[in-house]
Amino acid sequence: MTDTTLFIADRxxxxxxxxxxxxxxxxxxxxAALRAGASRDKGNVVHxxxxxxxxxxxxxxxxxxxxGTVH
Known part of the structure; x- marks a missing residue:
């Protein structure tokens, strides 16, 4: 895992x-990666x-x- 900022859009x-x-x-x-791939294959960018x-x-x-940063 790379050290990047994680954004959580919603609950x-x-x-x-x-x-x-x-x-x-x-x-x-x-x-999750398989589901992302299936969505991409269907052309569903949002999913x-x-x-x-x-x-x-x-x-x-x-x-x-x-x-990330630990305070």
């Missing part, structure tokens, strides 16, 4: 990340961006170390 993004983590565990980020954001959030939530 639904966090809920989706938590749901995928509960369902798929260590493979949750892969599932593609949403699932990519969920994927990045899952990586941050699953990280052992803090990501």
């Amino acid at each position: 639904a993004t966090l809920d989706s990340a938590a749901e995928l983590l509960a369902r798929f565990g260590d493979h949750a980020a892969i599932e 593609f961006c949403r699932w990519r954001q969920v994927e990045r959030l899952i990586e941050v939530l699953a990280a052992d170390q803090p990501v």
Whole structure:
């Protein structure tokens, strides 16, 4: 995971990340990436961006170390 600023657009993004983590565990980020790819293949840019954001959030939530600035 690169050290980047994470933007969470809304509660639904966090809920989706938590749901995928509960369902798929260590493979949750892969599932989000697959969903993003499927959305891209259908030409749905909005859902593609949403699932990519969920994927990045899952990586941050699953990280052992803090990501970004710690105050």
